[in-house]
Amino acid sequence: MSESTVVPKLVVAGADHAIEFYQKTLGAELTVRYAAPGGSVVFSELRIGNASISVKDEDGVDKAAITIGGSPIILTLNVDDPDAVATAMQEAGASVVFPVGDMPYGMRQGRVQDPFGFQWIVSRRTENLTPDEVQQRLDAGT
Template sequence: MTDITIVPKLVAAGADRAIDFYQKALNAELIARYTAPDGSVVYSELTVGSSRISVKDEDGTDRAAPTVGGSPVILTLEVDDADAVANRMLDAGASTIFPVDDRGYGYRQGRVEDPFGYQWIISQRTEDLDTSEVQQRLDSAAP
């Protein structure tokens, strides 16, 4: 099998503002940005740690998350310090969905929504558990 990499493309009403947000909130580095004759961003690529994301302006084909009632995709950031990353995202304009807290299944996690309608789980591993231990903890926590 050939090597496969997934690069999510985030469509935004205001791609340049989104690029700026990701640079501030996630320390993303812009590595490519291409525009149409009208100046709209048709493709950009940013590195976020060892990952990449793409951002483009909304157009007649590609719709931003708020235009379609929100995105059904939730992005996860695996980080060393969930609190610091959450605070940086909030300072840059994100809003809290779930505050960062210790979860019983071996992670410290929270969820934020960025100003462009995309939700991000900020996840920091706190325990090394195997899959059966995680399931056991989830089962015991169920109401």
């Protein structure tokens, strides 16, 4: 069996602007971009580290997250410096949902909402905990 991957496709209002935002703030590399005759992006692929996302403009079938009030899907991005990534995203127009901080489950992370209606958790592991240790900390409220 071949290796399976999941590639989230983000439907946005203004795909080229979103592509630029992700390049600037997340270090994304545009690997593919296809446009319809009118210029709207029908498919693009961006590499962020060893992961991929796809970005396209909304159309009559696919509605942008911002058009429908945001997405219920939260994207987690593991990075070396979540503070720097969150700051870069904020400076480029994202808003803070939860500030970056140390979490009881051994992660330093925060959550921002990008200008296109998607929330991103930027995260870095700070401790290697067992599932039992995580649950104990959560139960203790620490």
